[in-house]
Amino acid sequence: MVIVLFKCPKCHIDIISPIQAIDETYAFANYLPVLMHCAACETPSLLVRCPNSCGIPPEWRCGKFLDMCLRVATVCRRRASETRNWDLQDFFLRMERTWLARARVYDLSQETALVAARNVRLRNTSEPRQIA
């Protein structure tokens, strides 16, 4: 599990959220976007580790939800075709299907954007305590 911090592109509040599903965690580690929602305004964000490594050109990093889903699906398909590793190929094709399925169920007129995340380090709870 990864805990990420990002800023909602619409209402600009900071959001701290875990990425729990294995596929989503793996996607995030492999620079694919992960779908997150703002707790305040429900705006969907496509969260990436690094926008320059996600395979989506800068001019395509925001738009209608449907278009963004199709762009991510295209990236997944391309990444699948570029690898010789069958497990990875299977993973990227699975993610392609996930994004195509999302394109059918969400409110497609909604705007969304790629958002860069930064990892949040979990605070170490075993700090030395002072004993009086």
Ligand SMILES: [Zn+2]
């Ligand atoms: Zn928001």
